Amino acid sequence: MATGTLALLARAGWKVRIATMTGGEVGSATLTSQQIREQRLKEAAAAARVLNGHYH
Numbered sequence: 001m002a003t004g005t006l007a008l009l010a011r012a013g014w015k016v017r018i019a020t021m022t023g024g025e026v027g028s029a030t031l032t033s034q035q036i037r038e039q040r041l042k043e044a045a046a047a048a049r050v051l052n053g054h055y056h
Helices: 003-011 033-050
Strands: none
Touching: none
8 A cells, every 4th residue: 555645645634545455365474364364454444544544
């Protein structure tokens, strides 16, 4: 994500909406696909909240 750009847009009054095309279930040597997916989706939702936005 281009989080810096989203932060600038949010500061300027734009509504921020974030969506991902995948759940992030690849990329961990220690977590199962489902565990890493849940973690990544929670991280994305938390990032949207920091920007006063919404994650879909």
